[in-house]
Amino acid sequence: MGLLNNIAGYSHGNRGVGIRDHQLILPSVICSTHVARRIAKELSAVTFAHQHGCGIIGEDVAGIDDFFAELADHLNISSVLIVSLGCETIQGQELGARLVARNASTRYQIIQESGGVEGTITSGVASARKLSQDFPKTSASIDSLRIGFDNSRNFDEANNWIEALERDGAEIIKSENHRSSTESFAELMTKKVHLVISFPDDLQPASGFPLFPVLNVQGNSSLHNAISKDFDLHENSSTRAVIEMVGSIANGALTIAEATNSGEIRAPRIVRSV
């Protein structure tokens, strides 16, 4: 039995067993991101700013709809409140119907039908609180931790780390995207990882993702040396230290990126807005 074979997590129904118990306030369009943030702040829930949901055409309509569905179905999510404007391309009630078919712990709130901003916030907070009551925190253990690897920077010892983590019971999923950590995180989210170990490019900072912990590994570039406080691990860390840190984070300790709420979500797009 490895250190990563028996993590104390939370049962989230069809989503799986997560290492965080996040309530997600999901804005279905950029116009509702500010309202979503105000609701999330009231509840200590997670949310994010994004630039999508309206003015999209072609394959992006299904692509963004699927991306939102993947976010809502992530195993670290306990329940979801969709905040919709009402007239956008990605319609809140349709997204809600799709998501609730998969996970009952889903509700939506439409700004244009809720009396405006303050009305939406009041109703949204009440709805989200009801979700938390109806779907309370439920402990469960995780047999195998799914760890994403963001290899935006080449790291010679990566295979040693992977072998050590696998020996201790983790399953490793490598990102196929090497362009930026932001894009890697979006890809790894769809692969339902519990957390990510990130090797940001030498010229890129440590970063995070709202739904899962990201452990950032410092390299030896001048930027990384200058901002060493933002990194959880160093390339020189021993594999034992890595495993212990992963175990600690998986069991509830916060990463530095979680503590500072750093990192934005970038959804995959292929067609310009209209």
Next chain:
Amino acid sequence: MVAELTGYLRANGEWGLRNHVFIMPLHSVLCSAGRKIAEEAEGAVSISHDWSGEVDSDLERIILTLSGFASNPNNFAVIFLTLASENENRIIKLAQDLGLNNFTEISLADAGSIQGLIDLGIQVAAPYLIAATQEKRSPAPWSAIKLGLECGGSDALSGITANPALGVASDRLVRLGSTSVLGETTEILGAEHLLAARAIDPNVGKKIVEMVARYEASINYEGIDIRGAQPSRGNIEGGLSTLEEKSLGAAKKAGNEKFIGVLEFGEVPTNAGLYFMDTPGHDIEQLAGFGAGHINIVVFTTGRGTPTGSAIMPTIKVSTNTPMFEAIPDLIDLNAGSIADGTETLEEVGTRIFDEILRVACGELTKAERGGHHEFSLSRMYQTVVRG
């Protein structure tokens, strides 16, 4: 109506209608720090975006947008949060070329960490905020106003009430010597010949038609017939039937004055008068283009209602119908639905919009400003080939 237009004269001769201390993160990872600084340093504003320094076919458009937004005359001072990269340096240099002369760059490396960046940002913002508050507004000429014309969540009344009423206000400002800019290329498709006929000369008219054709080609390149993809679902639910109907209504925001020029996305107009700018219909990308083009006040007509605002440009929301105005009162500044109700004329509502523009230009806060709505979106082409 206010007695006199006032504003803040900038060193390059442009006028600001606000005196913002603007926290501008130049990397997506720094946006949370920007938000935190703006929360802690009361009075400062910030934006969030998703650019992480990627170098791709959209780089020049992103550099143009961020530099133009930073140098908007509504900003008293800008605090750039950076990684000190080459492209971030280009953004700051271009912002200086566009008129920005009061700024501080804080690099993450110098701050030592995200928390260090937040702490330093709050310290740097404090004296800027004091100075911005102490600066008095000065009497301004009509040319100080650079008005952006926007519509979103349009319905069947947009082209009958709010848009033509805004056109009345726009015409009046243009005749007084202000600048007014119509955007949303998507929403003049099918009406471009009517706008071209109002161009000051054949060359400007030709450019309007070419700009629309270029836009449509860029969408068709993706194998999509834009005339089949618009109007949006929300528009259809609001009673619009075709893109042409939507466009004919949307174009009425620009009144009846002549177009003196066309602007690329984010381009700064150099003369007073009526312009057309090539922007997407996506409300927030359009706002970003207007901000980059140094528009300093926006009127946004809406049939369905939206909370949208900008971090740096006061955005006046005008409803096209009374039921929506009454249903979501904290989002909408003015109601033009009274025209359809038969209780006011187009001219009367146009005058109310004109008066509101002046009040807001002189410092009165819009509902979006009071609510802290600071939406921002980078406009990307995603490798679309734009054929001229």
